[in-house]
Amino acid sequence: MSRRERTAGVERAILAAALDAFRERGFHGATMRQIAGAAGVTPANVYNYFAAKDDLLEEILRRASADQLAAVEAAVETAGPAVRDQFAGAVSAYVRFEAERLAECLVSASELRYLGPAHRERIVACRDREQEIFEHLVAKGVAEGVFGTPHPDEACLAILTMCSAVPLWYRPDGPLTAADLAARYARYALALVEGIA
Amino acid sequence: MSRRERTAGVERAILAAALDAFRERGFHGATMRQIAGAAGVTPANVYNYFAAKDDLLEEILRRASADQLAAVEAAVETAGPAVRDQFAGAVSAYVRFEAERLAECLVSASELRYLGPAHRERIVACRDREQEIFEHLVAKGVAEGVFGTPHPDEACLAILTMCSAVPLWYRPDGPLTAADLAARYARYALALVEGIA
Amino acid sequence: MSRRERTAGVERAILAAALDAFRERGFHGATMRQIAGAAGVTPANVYNYFAAKDDLLEEILRRASADQLAAVEAAVETAGPAVRDQFAGAVSAYVRFEAERLAECLVSASELRYLGPAHRERIVACRDREQEIFEHLVAKGVAEGVFGTPHPDEACLAILTMCSAVPLWYRPDGPLTAADLAARYARYALALVEGIA
Amino acid sequence: MSRRERTAGVERAILAAALDAFRERGFHGATMRQIAGAAGVTPANVYNYFAAKDDLLEEILRRASADQLAAVEAAVETAGPAVRDQFAGAVSAYVRFEAERLAECLVSASELRYLGPAHRERIVACRDREQEIFEHLVAKGVAEGVFGTPHPDEACLAILTMCSAVPLWYRPDGPLTAADLAARYARYALALVEGIA
DNA sequence: CATGAATGAGGATTCATTCAT
DNA sequence: CATGAATGAATCCTCATTCAT
Numbered sequence: 001m002s003r004r005e006r007t008a009g010v011e012r013a014i015l016a017a018a019l020d021a022f023r024e025r026g027f028h029g030a031t032m033r034q035i036a037g038a039a040g041v042t043p044a045n046v047y048n049y050f051a052a053k054d055d056l057l058e059e060i061l062r063r064a065s066a067d068q069l070a071a072v073e074a075a076v077e078t079a080g081p082a083v084r085d086q087f088a089g090a091v092s093a094y095v096r097f098e099a100e101r102l103a104e105c106l107v108s109a110s111e112l113r114y115l116g117p118a119h120r121e122r123i124v125a126c127r128d129r130e131q132e133i134f135e136h137l138v139a140k141g142v143a144e145g146v147f148g149t150p151h152p153d154e155a156c157l158a159i160l161t162m163c164s165a166v167p168l169w170y171r172p173d174g175p176l177t178a179a180d181l182a183a184r185y186a187r188y189a190l191a192l193v194e195g196i197a
Numbered sequence: 198m199s200r201r202e203r204t205a206g207v208e209r210a211i212l213a214a215a216l217d218a219f220r221e222r223g224f225h226g227a228t229m230r231q232i233a234g235a236a237g238v239t240p241a242n243v244y245n246y247f248a249a250k251d252d253l254l255e256e257i258l259r260r261a262s263a264d265q266l267a268a269v270e271a272a273v274e275t276a277g278p279a280v281r282d283q284f285a286g287a288v289s290a291y292v293r294f295e296a297e298r299l300a301e302c303l304v305s306a307s308e309l310r311y312l313g314p315a316h317r318e319r320i321v322a323c324r325d326r327e328q329e330i331f332e333h334l335v336a337k338g339v340a341e342g343v344f345g346t347p348h349p350d351e352a353c354l355a356i357l358t359m360c361s362a363v364p365l366w367y368r369p370d371g372p373l374t375a376a377d378l379a380a381r382y383a384r385y386a387l388a389l390v391e392g393i394a
Numbered sequence: 395m396s397r398r399e400r401t402a403g404v405e406r407a408i409l410a411a412a413l414d415a416f417r418e419r420g421f422h423g424a425t426m427r428q429i430a431g432a433a434g435v436t437p438a439n440v441y442n443y444f445a446a447k448d449d450l451l452e453e454i455l456r457r458a459s460a461d462q463l464a465a466v467e468a469a470v471e472t473a474g475p476a477v478r479d480q481f482a483g484a485v486s487a488y489v490r491f492e493a494e495r496l497a498e499c500l501v502s503a504s505e506l507r508y509l510g511p512a513h514r515e516r517i518v519a520c521r522d523r524e525q526e527i528f529e530h531l532v533a534k535g536v537a538e539g540v541f542g543t544p545h546p547d548e549a550c551l552a553i554l555t556m557c558s559a560v561p562l563w564y565r566p567d568g569p570l571t572a573a574d575l576a577a578r579y580a581r582y583a584l585a586l587v588e589g590i591a
Numbered sequence: 592m593s594r595r596e597r598t599a600g601v602e603r604a605i606l607a608a609a610l611d612a613f614r615e616r617g618f619h620g621a622t623m624r625q626i627a628g629a630a631g632v633t634p635a636n637v638y639n640y641f642a643a644k645d646d647l648l649e650e651i652l653r654r655a656s657a658d659q660l661a662a663v664e665a666a667v668e669t670a671g672p673a674v675r676d677q678f679a680g681a682v683s684a685y686v687r688f689e690a691e692r693l694a695e696c697l698v699s700a701s702e703l704r705y706l707g708p709a710h711r712e713r714i715v716a717c718r719d720r721e722q723e724i725f726e727h728l729v730a731k732g733v734a735e736g737v738f739g740t741p742h743p744d745e746a747c748l749a750i751l752t753m754c755s756a757v758p759l760w761y762r763p764d765g766p767l768t769a770a771d772l773a774a775r776y777a778r779y780a781l782a783l784v785e786g787i788a
Numbered sequence: 789c790a791t792g793a794a795t796g797a798g799g800a801t802t803c804a805t806t807c808a809t
Numbered sequence: 810c811a812t813g814a815a816t817g818a819a820t821c822c823t824c825a826t827t828c829a830t
Contacts, residue, residue: 003809007814028225029311032800044802045815053800110307114226151381157366158359158385165358184348188355188389195388204789229825241827242790250825397830401793422619423705426821438823439794447821504701508620545775552779555756556749563748578742582749582783589782598810623804635806636811644804 011049013039018056023103027057027111057111058119064104065126068097072130076137083141084190090134091163091189092182098166099178106167134160138193147193159189208246210236215253220300224254224308254308255316261301262323265294269327273334280338281387287331288360288386289379295363296375303364331357335390344390356386405443407433412450417497421451421505451505452513458498459520462491466524470531477535478584484528485557485583486576492560493572500561528554532587541587553583602640604630609647614694618648618702648702649710655695656717659688663721667728674732675781681725682754682780683773689757690769697758725751729784738784750780 017038021030032053036043050056075093079086098105112123134156141147149155163185170181214235218227229250233240247253272290276283295302309320331353338344346352360382367378411432415424426447430437444450469487473480492499506517528550535541543549557579564575608629612621623644627634641647666684670677689696703714725747732738740746754776761772 003813010814026223026225026311028223031798033798042816043800044817047801048814114223154381155385158362158382161362161365162355162359165355165362168358169354184351185355187392188352191388191392192385195384195392200789207789228823230823239791240825241792244826245789397792404793420617420619420705422617425819427819436795437821438796441822442793508617548775549779551760552753552756552776555759556753559749559752559756562752578745579749581786582746585782585786586779589778589786594810601810622802624802633812634804635813638805639810 010039010041010045014041014046014049015056015060019060019103019107022057022060022107022111027053027114054116054119057107057115058123060104061108061112061115061123062126064101064108065123067101068094068105069126069130071097072133076133083137083144083146087134087137087141087193088186088190090137091159092186094130094160095163095166095185096178096182098163099170099172099181102167102170102172105164109164109167131156131160141193148195149193152193155193159192162188204246207236207238207242211238211243211246212253212256216257216300216304219254219257219304219308224250224311251313251316254304254312255320257301258305258309258312258320259323261298261305262320262327264298265291265302266323266327268294269330273330279343280334280341281343284331284334284338284390285383285387287334288356289383291327291357292360292363292382293375293379295360296367296369296378299364299367299369302361306361306364328353328357338390345392346390349390352390356389359385404433404435404439408435408440408443409450409454413454413497413501416451416454416501416505421447421501421508448510448513451501451509452517454498455502455506455509455517456520458495458502459517461495462488462499463520463524465491466527470527476540477531477538478540481528481531481535481587482580482584484531485553486580488524488554489557489560489579490572490576492557493564493566493575496561496564496566499558503558503561525550525554535587542589543587546587549587553586556582598640601630601632601636605632605637605640606647606651610651610694610698613648613651613698613702618644618705645707645710648698648706649714651695652699652703652706652714653717655692655699656714656721658692659685659696660717660721662688663724667724673737674728674735675737678725678728678732678784679777679781681728682750683777685721685751686754686757686776687769687773689754690761690763690772693758693761693763696755700755700758722747722751732784739786740784743784746784750783753779 014035017035018030020038021035024030025034032043032046035056036046039046046056050059071093072090075089076086079089108123112120115123135153138147138149138152138156142149142152166181166185170176170178172178211232214232215227217235218232221227222231229240229243232253233243236243243253247256268290269287272286273283276286305320309317312320332350335344335346335349335353339346339349363378363382367373367375369375408429411429412424414432415429418424419428426437426440429450430440433440440450444453465487466484469483470480473483502517506514509517529547532541532543532546532550536543536546560575560579564570564572566572605626608626609621611629612626615621616625623634623637626647627637630637637647641650662684663681666680667677670680699714703711706714726744729738729740729743729747733740733743757772757776761767761769763769
């Protein structure tokens with residue numbers, strides 16, 4: 001194992017431990033000692049990889065939000081030309097990400113606010129972009145007469161928050177696969193924007 | 198002002214300050230000194246009213262969950278005999294509570310997990326009871342053929358989490374009143390359980 | 395012993411311990427643990443009296459500089475009308491203070507620079523005022539023809555720095571009393587400003 | 592540039608950076624990282640040149656004290672046979688060194704005490720030798736009736752400390768050259784030992 | 789009830805230094 | 810020589826809490 005590989009492994013271990021700690025105890029409740037211990041590393045050594053506790057949170061959140069945005073964008077592009085399909089695909093990808101990267105999404109949802117403003121903005125930008133995608137699709141669907149919701153943006157918000165709550169209860173070892181869940185939520189979302197709601 | 202009144206006022210001030218602090222910095226991020234300071238009280242004196250920091254959180258959460266449960270139960274009883282109306286009323290009451298007691302609901306959602314297991318159970322019991330109400334209504338609707346959802350319990354979960362997220366974005370000084378919002382969410386919920394979703 | 399007296403005693407003990415620690419190990423070399431330990435106090439309790447390590451240094455320095463300034467001013471006022479006597483009195487008082495409050499003067503000389511700018515200014519103001527007094531007296535002496543130094547301000551500087559160095563070597567348990575030393579230095583100072591130097 | 596030259600350059604850079612850091616933040620306030628950074632070197636690499644932080648300080652102090660001693664000795668030898676000239680020359684050389692190697696003298700004065708006893712002795716020996724030179728000259732002057740001071744050793748101390756304080760205020764970019772300053776201080780010193788003081 | 793002082797445990801972070809490469 | 814990673818001890822300071830008054 002090369003030097004490079006080992007340090008990369010250590011960095012990964014630290015991030016994983018931090019993610020775990022933040023999920024279980026929250027950002028403020030987690031301590032650097034716990035994180036370091038869980039990563040099999042000395043507390044002082046963590047600082048050779050991340051300059052501060054904040055940076056740990058930021059790194060986790062940035063990766064998660066970037067990846068989720070990418071997943072949603074890819075889903076929209078992959079889908080056929082119909083708005084309905086694109087929207088369903090976006091929701092499905094979003095939910096799937098939430099279900100598959102549970103911990104990161106959970107932490108993203110609950111700990112983002114503890115990030116310093118500078119760090120926070122980058123992550124918020126990702127989220128805003130995501131929201132725009134959904135709002136754009138719904139607006140297009142409404143324009144085409146495919147969707148009937150009278151409050152498109154608010155419906156989007158309702159859908160996105162509903163999906164974001166998935167990690168609060170979904171368990172990957174339960175009877176429902178992430179793909180199944182995603183499919184169901186895509187239908188919920190369609191019901192929300194198609195109906196009179 | 199009687200002594201009794203004064204101490205009641207102090208207790209209220211402490212709880213209000215704690216709620217504020219928990220909302221802004223989270224349970225672990227908030228300090229007793231900040232809470233005491235915001236309440237216009239000495240840190241030591243807080244302990245004359247609440248035995249520990251945990252108790253502050255518990256008190257806030259218990260009141261909120263009890264009140265919300267009561268609101269939902271009252272809405273169901275008040276509504277006419279039709280399941281559809283009872284369900285819509287329950288959702289509406291739930292959302293209205295979320296919108297009107299924003300801070301408490303926010304803290305309930307994000308900080309419950311930091312409560313000791315003993316304390317936590319009481320609050321969880323309230324929530325479970327609430328969930329049962331919704332699930333019971335949906336099940337009844339399905340049985341009566343009023344609702345068409347193939348996954349009643351999961352749909353309930355989706356609806357409840359969607360509603361619980363309202364305090365994340367709703368602002369009481371915005372263009373939407375809590376009552377309006379509640380009405381809309383009732384329609385969203387109906388769309389979810391009525392449709393094929 | 396009243397409560398008030400006891401806390402005053404603790405504060406004094408902390409300051410004394412801090413003075414000792416700063417003198418022996420310097421501001422950065424001294425630790426709060428050492429200071430607290432020497433004061434017979436818990437480290438955490440120190441913060442009930444002083445908000446930060448800096449404040450300890452500042453308090454010590456402020457008291458010392460204020461007291462020394464007062465001593466010098468009093469000496470000038472007490473002295474007769476002759477400039478020569480006033481100047482000698484000022485030098486004598488200055489040196490006596492240095493000899494009698496050795497540790498404080500030592501720390502003042504060597505650790506002032508580690509004070510934050512805000513704190514530092516107050517102490518520097520005291521010193522500047524002192525220097526002004528000396529320069530004013532010498533200037534007056536020169537104007538009256540009593541002193542012959544061609545570089546009055548610089549001579550003052552030389553004298554003041556010479557006196558400030560006293561705590562570097564003077565030991566109160568040596569053969570020389572503070573008063574004796576002060577008298578001698580007064581003569582040195584006079585030699586400096588009277589002569590052709 | 593040969594390897595030899597390069598390593599010599601690195602060593603010089605480290606010493607220069609250490610001197611700067613010690614002057615600005617004191618021995619305990621300066622960190623190896625700052626020093627290494629200012630020298631354009633890795634912290635770990637500093638240890639290829641100096642075994643410990645203490646050694647950095649010792650090296651700086653040893654060079655400075657040795658050089659100053661040499662300067663004073665040379666001045667005495669260069670001067671004519673008259674004690675007065677020899678003494679004036681010694682003082683002048685001493686002050687000139689203080690003014691020209693400001694930073695080193697400043698650090699020597701304030702940080703010597705943080706050196707371990709073993710290291711410290713070597714530097715103290717140099718200083719003692721210097722002091723002996725001055726005391727010897729003054730004693731000789733008194734014996735010859737050239738100087739009139741009743742406390743020769745103490746006067747020497749006063750002079751030396753006065754001169755040592757020069758780096759506290761002298762600025763090489765001011766109106767006074769180091770040579771001018773040295774000349775003036777030589778006169779001050781003579782005034783001190785010649786007069787009745 | 790209310791308070792200022794006290795405390796022990798623990799917070800994040802930095803230190804000088806070492807080691808493997 | 811040079812380096813990035815590693816470390817254990819120590820840094821200042823804050824925490825929730827208690828106690829004497």
